[in-house]
Structure formats: structure tokens, C-alpha cells
Amino acid sequence: MITIESVQKKLKEKGLKLTNQRKAIIEVLVENKDNFLTAEEIFLKSREKCPQTNFSTIYRNLEILTNLNIIHKTNIENNTSMFELVQNDSHHHHIICKKCGRTEFIDFCPLDKILSEVDKKNFTLTDHKFELYGYCDKCKKKDNR
Amino acid sequence: MITIESVQKKLKEKGLKLTNQRKAIIEVLVENKDNFLTAEEIFLKSREKCPQTNFSTIYRNLEILTNLNIIHKTNIENNTSMFELVQNDSHHHHIICKKCGRTEFIDFCPLDKILSEVDKKNFTLTDHKFELYGYCDKCKKKDNR
């Protein structure tokens, strides 16, 4: 279970300062840990908690948190990144609603199934992505493609 | 086997005109059908064949070809889209070199393995992505992350 406190502890261990802006960002991420959020969504929600928060602060912190493996960044369709808290207890993948960003977790990871095949190709693997896209119950395809 | 001619035929069937710029773009895509290319790479290579080609022409055509399912668009890491010709004989996934963009195909598709689980979640699926990232033989991790 991820809490605000546990993330803050993780930050302190890394020697990072706990500014109000950073606290707000983390709170937002924890409160929305079942959804991918855009930087703008995180910005707007963070500003409710810490009004003076600036957009560049958001981006700088999202990068720091990504590098620390506290959050996970993905690009769904276009050129807008989305972020979610890393649920560090279990490796998992996602089903993502293309309209509202709501996600469900998939415990299944296909990587094991094909690792032997990859080795043959002489690639050194660093990352993988397995994501399903569609429309959730509430957003069921209207005039979307 | 995908040839320039077969793609051009497909375009004609759709009522699209065969301009020199469009021909050049298709040639580039066919010649590099084993690699994802960025729009810029496609631009530079196309201009070798058709010097007056403009960047906006590239983007307009990439969008048209994507909508016609002639090419496939993906976002690897950041906010730069990459494109490859659709190998329409078989559904497949990719191993992608994060440095040079070279790809290998993976015939295995994990989707079947979990379809039943997805149904339970009431998502209407439209797309999925299964991609492995790493460094190919030639680019073996240097100072990359």
C-alpha cells in the first residue's frame, strides 16, 4: 500500500527536500494512483493544494520522480505524456481508457513468455510496454475513432 | 511481401493521387520497412528523392497513410512519433532499439492470453501495444540510462 508518508520517506532517503509544491504533487499522485494523469491534470490538482505551483515545477518534479522510479510515464496515443504512481509491490500492466484515462491493472506480464526468443535476437532489454487501450464503461465509444 | 507498387495500388483504390512527394515517402517507407523512422528521418530521405518536399507534406501524408492503415505510428519514449509500414500479412509486435530505432519482429501476441480477463473489466478494446525496448547489437548500451 502506497501512502503519502511512504513516498515522502523515500524522497528524504534520497536527500530530496520536501517543499510544499512537491508535497502537493505527491498527494495528487497518491490520491489518483489508479489513473494515469497528464501533466496538466497534475498541475491543476496540485494548484488546489499549493496555489503558487508553477507548471515548470510540475515538469521538473515529474522528471525527478520518474528517475527515482516513484512514478511511471507513458505515451498513450499522441504526444502527451501521462503519469502514475509506481505500485512497487507488483509488476503489472494496464488497460487504459482513451477518453478519461481511467485504468485497470493486468497482473499478467507477457515478457516471460518470450524471453528466450528475445535473447536470440541479441537485444539487451531495458524496458517493455504492454498496454491495452479502449473505452471504459462510462465512456463507451461515442464518436471516437 | 510489400512493394512500392502494391502500396501505390492501394492508394489508387482509395482515390488518392500519386504525387511525386507521396511516391517518395512511400518509397522511403518500403525501403526501411524493418525500422521505425521519425518524421524527420522520413523527411530527409524523401527529400533525396523529391527535393522540394516540405515538412508539412510529410506530416499530412503520414496522417493519411496512418488512417488508411498503410503505416503504423508509435511513441517509444518521449514525444516523438515513429512510423513503419504495416506488414499486413501478419499481426506482430516489436523489439525496438532505443538508440537507432532498428526493430525486430515478435510474432507472439499476448492479447489472446488475457482477453477473458479484460471482458470482465467491461472495457471495449480498440488497440493494444506490446513493445520491448533496449539496445541492439550495434548500439549496446553506452552511457544511456
Add this chain to the structure above:
DNA sequence: ATGCATGCAAAGCATTTGCAATCAA
């Protein structure tokens, strides 16, 4: 001839950065 396609230049949007001021430790 007709309208789809292009070139050009400007705009749009997400993201990044330089720098001086501010704040947590």
C-alpha cells in the same frame, strides 16, 4: 476543369531551460 495536394509561413501545444529569487535542511 476540378478539386485534391503542396509550399510557405505562422501558429499551437507540450515540454524544457536560464536566471535570479526563495526556501528547506
Add this chain to the structure above:
DNA sequence: TTGATTGCAAATGCTTTGCATGCAT
């Protein structure tokens, strides 16, 4: 106190768009 962090504003990079011209059919 001191370096990490922030706000601001400007810059960047990729992509899109409006409009007049050009070209394939």
C-alpha cells in the same frame, strides 16, 4: 548558511493549420 528548488518568461521541438498556388486525374 548553502545548495536545492522554485517562479517567471522565454525558448525549444514536434506537429498542425490557413491560405494561395500547383498538379494529377
